[in-house]
Each structure stands twice: as C-alpha cells, then as structure tokens.
Amino acid sequence: MFDLPPRPEYFSADHEAFRAAVRRFVDAEIAPHVHAWDEAGTFPRALYRRAAEVGITAIGYPEALGGTPADVFFSIAAAEEIARAGCGGVQASLGSHGIALPPVVAHGSTALQQRVVPPVLRGEKIAALCITEPGGGSDVAALKTTARRDGDHYVVNGEKTFITSGLRADFLTVAVRTDPANGGPGGLPNKGPAGLSLLVIDGDTPGLQRTELKKMGWWSSDTAHLSFTDCRVPVENRVGAEGDGFKAIMHNFNHERLMMAAMACSYGEACTQEALDWARQRKTFGAALSERQVIRHKLVDMAARVEAARAVVYDLAHRLEHGLGDRNALVARTCMAKVLATQAMQFCADAAVQILGGMGYMRGTRSERLYREAKVMMIGGGSEEIMKDLAARQLGV
C-alpha cells in the first residue's frame, strides 16, 4: 500500500541507505522467526550482537562510548524497519537500552559511562530501565524504593515491576529515593520528586531477585518483577547528582515517547499491509474482498490514520532535532504524537483483524499479534490519560 515511500524532506540518501541495511537484516534474521520467538516467550540473546553488527544499537550515541553519532531520523528509520516485522516483543527488549542508557550518557560519570555503555552498544550486555513500582507507574514522584547511604555504598530496598528486559539485563538503571532524612529502612519515604536519584545496579548484585511476568502481548519480550533487598550499590554507580533523578527521568521519557509513536505508526502500517494482501487474495461471493467498497474504504481509513499520525511524528522529530519551538510546546507535541500514533495503531489492528476474519483471530498473523500489543503501546512509557494531562498542562489548559 504505502511501503514507506521516501520522504526526502526528512530522510536523506544516507538515512535511506541505512534503512535498506536494517530492512535486509530484519527480513533475513527477525521477520521469519517472530512467531516462533513469541510462542517461545523469548528470542536468542545473540540477536543483540547481530543488531549491533548491523549498526542499529549504537545509533545516536557518542563515538567515545562506541556509538555512532546520528540524528533522530536514523533512529526512526531503524525503529520503523524493525516494526515492519510486526512483533513489539522483540523490538521492546532489543531496544531496552534505548531507555536505560540515555540518562547514563547524559549524567553519568565518565568511569560509569565507560564501564556500562560500550558493552551494551556492542550487544554483549543488556540494559533495562526500572521506574515503575507495584504501587504505581504514572506518579513517578511517589516511588518508594529507597537507597540509604552507608559509607561509599547505597543500600537499596524496594520493588520494581513490569520491567522490560528485567530478567536478562546486566545493568539496571533504577529510580530510587535517596532523600537522606527519610530514605532508610524503617523511615517513611519522603513523597515528592526532590529526593529521587538514579543508580545503575549490576545484574549480579546480591539481594536482587527477578520474577518473570506473563502478559497479554509482547510475549517474546522478557518482563520482570524485581525486588531489591539490602542491595549494596557503590556510590560511583549514581547517575548525576543526588536528588536530580526526577528531572533526568522526565527528560528521558520524551525520547521514549517519540520512538513509541514512530513504532506505533509502523505497527499500524504492518496491519494495513497484511489486511490489503489478504483482501486482494480472499474471494467471497465470486470477487476479491479488495473489490468491495466497504473493505476498500476501511483500508483507506487505516492508511489515512497512519499517514496523519506519521506526519505529526516526523514534524515533531524535525522540531526536536532543530530545537524549533519552546520546551513546553515540544513536550505537549510529544504527548499528542504518542496518543495519535497509538490510537492509529489500535484502529488499524482492529480493522485488520476484522478484514482477515477468522484468520485474524489465529495466532501467527501479524494483525492478531499487534491487536494484543496495541494496549501496551497506549499504557507503557506514559499512559494515554497521563499524556493528555501533561499536554494540557504544557498548553496552559
């Protein structure tokens, strides 16, 4: 149908060459396996190294840390191509470093950056971001995991949940409450953003326990509940200054939300493409489904939703890349882009399953998988309600 027509106003020849390389990799090494991996509830760890070899993992990171400095449209091109395989589980876990590493790169000490970032970008180690707790994910400022200072260590106690790559991660970027007055065991955690910090916790730290969680979609992504019991974490693993965690977390969300919006458009497109292919070959009452006006209109409605959301996403990416507009407006646009794109995905997944009929209800079709995955795109990384509330505040509503 639209098969990612070139958008030279956003994607140069270099972007397109990179996109083509990622597409070859996805077509050969991801797409043929996603159904089996999803059914198995995992994918081979070796895929991280392959993604690194193709140059996907390092995109946008500083050269000094083993990265490949690049603008955001390289990241978007890679995300779109991986999304075409129609399996958010693989994409979420394979890309979990994309939310775990940026705070380390932006605020970590040089020693911490050098220890953590290069092996992850080489695909040898896995990184995860741990913000959400059983008591709630939306209200980040209310998180309860404590980190009490004890000499040159923090002692961490608490729980995190729904953590992507939580089972396999070698490095965990963890939001903790370091408020010295109230942060210790037995003390009352101090509510509010001022006492929050980020720590990188190594996966083999004694006292860390991980439990697998079963979920509606993203089956091949590992999602874990983590509990920290008296985990001793060296002070040098702190990311930035003590008490500066909240700002870093909020800033990090913006990129995550932009990328989720870009992916959601491509998931919507993958559903539309599958529905079109099906409608062309499926005959009922002597004619292909694609010849029925009601089906043709449905397909155009799907394409239109994707195109509209994608236009907003590309415009936002361009504005972010070139610093166009004030910060509040950019945050509001980011929230609106995520809402629009994930709604487009949900619309397309629903329509595609309907067009595929009974086959759309069968495991193994992209549409069935993405139908189950639409909800996590609308909840994770900031739910729809939180996105609208944040946008309203930025817009002075």
Ligand SMILES: Cc1cc2nc3c(=O)[nH]c(=O)nc-3n(C[C@H](O)[C@H](O)[C@H](O)COP(=O)(O)OP(=O)(O)OC[C@H]3O[C@@H](n4cnc5c(N)ncnc54)[C@H](O)[C@@H]3O)c2cc1C
């Ligand atoms: C598969 C999966 C992977 C995830 N991966 C990660 C990860 O890697 N790292 C991580 O830290 N987190 C992760 N999350 C957590 C995710 O970010 C949270 O689920 C999300 O932020 C919502 O938090 P919550 O689930 O605690 O819902 P809550 O905050 O309890 O909210 C519940 C519902 O109430 C609504 N709501 C909340 N507050 C308001 C309000 N003020 N007004 C109106 N409505 C409101 C919400 O929109 C939501 O619909 C993941 C989640 C899933 C499902």
